Amino acid sequence: MMLLDFIFYAFIAVVIIQALFYIFFFTRFTFLKQEKKTLKNIDVSVIICAKNEAENLQNFLPSIINQNHPNFEIVLINDASNDNTLEIMEQFAGQHENIKIVNVKNNETFWGNKKYALTLGIKASKNEFLLFTDADCKPVSKYWIKNMTSHFSKRKQLVLGYGGYLKIKNSLLNKLIRFETLVTAMHYFSFAKLGIPYMGVGRNLAYTKTMFFKNNGFVDHMKVLSGDDDLFVNQIANKKNTSICFSKNGFTESIPKTTFKDWFKQKRRHVSTAKYYKLKHKILLTLIYSSQLLFWVLATILFITAHHWLIVLALFLFRIIIQYSIFRTPSKKLKENDLLLLLPFLEVFLIIIQLTIFINNLISKPNYWK
Structure with a gap:
């Protein structure tokens, strides 16, 4: 029971971290309006x-x-x-x-x-x-x-x-x-x-x-x-x-x-550059991705064990609602609004792919651009 309590409180912390990222980071683009620029004729x-x-x-x-x-x-x-x-x-x-x-x-x-x-x-x-x-x-x-x-x-x-x-x-x-x-x-x-x-x-x-x-x-x-x-x-x-x-x-x-094989190969090459980013960027991006992973892993454990399941369900829905609210406008801005209905499923799938790519890149390095 002590382990489940620890997982429960860790889940609360993860939901708070995720909410902070969505509210204070991603809203910067969500509520941003494109400035009307004068089209220039520069060479x-x-x-x-x-x-x-x-x-x-x-x-x-x-x-x-x-x-x-x-x-x-x-x-x-x-x-x-x-x-x-x-x-x-x-x-x-x-x-x-x-x-x-x-x-x-x-x-x-x-x-x-x-x-x-x-x-x-x-x-x-x-x-x-x-x-x-x-x-x-x-x-x-x-x-x-x-x-x-x-x-x-x-x-x-x-x-x-x-x-x-x-x-x-x-x-x-x-x-x-x-x-x-x-x-x-x-x-x-x-x-x-x-x-x-x-x-x-x-x-x-x-x-x-x-x-x-x-x-x-x-x-x-x-x-x-x-x-x-x-x-x-x-x-x-x-x-x-x-x-x-x-x-x-x-x-x-x-x-x-x-084909999934070709895309996986492409993403391995792209992800391999992240380790060369500036430290502040690596810390923030790692926190974003790790909190996403932990959100789904911890939520799954807590739902299976039914540990404080009502509170867990409320926190789970809270985070999902925030995510949908933040994604809705950007998906329209970037003409990708057909993805909204599959949002949770696509997120889980992407997290699994990213984790697999991370492990593969630790084992061997991609050495090509084409």
Whole structure:
């Protein structure tokens, strides 16, 4: 009985921690209204790094080319592809004068390192303002460049955007992928509004060339194969220089993985960079994820044993209601509101996946970006 009492009080503490995070952290994004920015016509370099992406470039590059913006170049980086990626790039470049190709060959020192290829692309770009996306991404509107770059100012040199995934009907995996993306976005948008930005996604990210070179680019984490987006943001972002864009016309949409194995492999690579975050970010994120895990584990034990079950049920419902209340508005803002009905189920599934990935990454390290 003493053990169950301990679990009961631990559960109360976990519910309080979770409630505090939802109320004082995530409400920063929940109740935030997108500022109406004046769409600017600044010169922009859109940078896309591609490795074996011939088909995706063929399908999605036109959505970049057809952006409604007066002066932008597209820098296409062929990162040592072994398919016909380079040929597709050359075909588009032959039709559009604003396309520049950077052909990167394998380097013994930086073999398979996307950051090396990106650095060469950034050096080759002609404009101060850089906008990044992936070869398998497409902007959801022709005003993507205008919306993302409207957040640049003298102080704001880094813009965090939202990169969602294409919806696939009747696919549980697709819902899980989009839910994980929604949760991640809520985290990095909320943290940014709190003045402690910690990451961004390379599918939709913008910063200045001056900021990149002033901070020595990816030098501090060049040996880490992942993290050209989140580790760089974690390194240089602060309250003064960071802005967020969640205007619907500023979204990008990517092709999601269609097998659990491929998605698990992708997430292993993404999660592996978290250990390189700043200490304050690691502490906060660990507290968020561990309290989520403990909430479900402790609640399950207490329900099975029926220990103070009425109080446990009340606390359980209290936390679930807060979660739904906080998620409702962001899911609409980010066009993911179809996920709400499955919220508890998706959360449990995601927690199990994250724990499995954490254990796998302790045993072996992912050593690839493609």
